[in-house]
Amino acid sequence: MTGGARGEGAREEVARTEGVRAEGAWDPGRTPLLSVRDLTRYFPVKGKGLLPGRRAQVKAVDGVSFDLHAGETLGLVGESGCGKSTTGRAILRLLEPTSGEIHFKGKDVRAMGERELRTLRRQAQIVFQDPFSSLNPRLTVGDMLTEVLKVHGLHGDAPGRRKRARELLDLVGLLPEHADRYPHEFSGGQRQRLGIARALSVEPEFIVCDEPVSALDVSVQAQVVNLLKDLQAELGLTYLFIAHDLAVVEHVSDRVAVMYLGRIVEIGPAEVLYRDPRHPYTRALLSAVPRPDPGRRGETGRIVLEGDVPSPVDPPSGCPFHPRCWHPDRDASCSRIVPTLETTLDGTGRRVACTKVATSSDPHP
Numbered sequence: 001m002t003g004g005a006r007g008e009g010a011r012e013e014v015a016r017t018e019g020v021r022a023e024g025a026w027d028p029g030r031t032p033l034l035s036v037r038d039l040t041r042y043f044p045v046k047g048k049g050l051l052p053g054r055r056a057q058v059k060a061v062d063g064v065s066f067d068l069h070a071g072e073t074l075g076l077v078g079e080s081g082c083g084k085s086t087t088g089r090a091i092l093r094l095l096e097p098t099s100g101e102i103h104f105k106g107k108d109v110r111a112m113g114e115r116e117l118r119t120l121r122r123q124a125q126i127v128f129q130d131p132f133s134s135l136n137p138r139l140t141v142g143d144m145l146t147e148v149l150k151v152h153g154l155h156g157d158a159p160g161r162r163k164r165a166r167e168l169l170d171l172v173g174l175l176p177e178h179a180d181r182y183p184h185e186f187s188g189g190q191r192q193r194l195g196i197a198r199a200l201s202v203e204p205e206f207i208v209c210d211e212p213v214s215a216l217d218v219s220v221q222a223q224v225v226n227l228l229k230d231l232q233a234e235l236g237l238t239y240l241f242i243a244h245d246l247a248v249v250e251h252v253s254d255r256v257a258v259m260y261l262g263r264i265v266e267i268g269p270a271e272v273l274y275r276d277p278r279h280p281y282t283r284a285l286l287s288a289v290p291r292p293d294p295g296r297r298g299e300t301g302r303i304v305l306e307g308d309v310p311s312p313v314d315p316p317s318g319c320p321f322h323p324r325c326w327h328p329d330r331d332a333s334c335s336r337i338v339p340t341l342e343t344t345l346d347g348t349g350r351r352v353a354c355t356k357v358a359t360s361s362d363p364h365p
């Protein structure tokens, strides 16, 4: 973890990213581990589009941009269906992006061929919400782990791989004898530990944690979150930590990005975002989280959003949040003008996509 002090000047960040593109080499001191610009992923869906001859499409991810530095955790939150998983998968090219740029360690991910993608698949892993569905029920845990090591040519011969499998179980807080058991013999929390052990088996640098604790009992959630934090400190990992609940990511995230209908509406240092959320959507989400120190919530109380998230097939015009926005300054311009992410004036490096929040004209995403 690097602490929340990532408020470097936006212009400096642009320069760094341009450096990545120009040189193609990666310098962890200067450039992000992961840089995403204007990422989109649209899915064609059945039914007619708005224009004749055009098919309707779900704009699952619609112009997402962020940087992620080595050793950092970016929390990605928003209601179900807002495009979090699609973002996580598109970054790793488990789903092909529709457009946009992705650079990982200075390399253009979208231009990668088979060989480079294989390397990427080792360096960047994903941990899913439902560990059981991603574990082969017919393999013992030891065989599952040694199989992954074998496929990637890691840890030499069979005894070497078995030894490593036991080390991996130890790393995630399980016992060596668990190697002989099958996935169904484990509890939910233990299965998620297995999912993490499998992800770690290829010694990745970056992990997309896609709602890794959402299916677990609340009491177990904290244990798994703490395990991920400990592993990050021990192994220097970088996380994109996805959750639909702001409370879950608060204690793991250096920075947090809030998504709504395929876009980031607010992104900034976690400490700033939880203490003083600015986007009306973030404020509504946070007002629903019980907090010992109510902070800004004390001013506004619980904000109950009216209606459901609109369909991403036919998103609202202008600000996508306008049909549900509770902000007193909301006006007719909100349904016409699409707000872009702009830096707030508080010097924290936080960016907000709302025309009614005071921002500088810095165009950086």
Ligand SMILES: Nc1ncnc2c1ncn2[C@@H]1O[C@H](COP(=O)(O)OP(=O)(O)O)[C@@H](O)[C@H]1O
Pocket (backbone or CB within 6 Å): 043, 044, 045, 058, 059, 060, 078, 079, 080, 081, 082, 083, 084, 085, 086, 087, 312
């Ligand atoms: N394969 C797909 N085909 C069509 N629509 C999809 C597909 N995958 C996701 N979607 C749609 O894209 C939107 C974003 O989904 P997703 O990224 O899974 O959201 P989240 O992870 O935030 O819950 C949703 O409206 C979802 O229904």
Ligand code: SF4
Pocket (backbone or CB within 6 Å): 279, 280, 281, 319, 320, 321, 322, 323, 325, 326, 327, 329, 330, 331, 334, 339, 353, 354, 355, 356, 357
């Ligand atoms: S731009 Fe308007 S509708 Fe959108 S969040 Fe801001 S006040 Fe609300």
Ligand SMILES: [Mg+2]
Pocket (backbone or CB within 6 Å): 084, 085, 086, 211
């Ligand atoms: Mg999801």
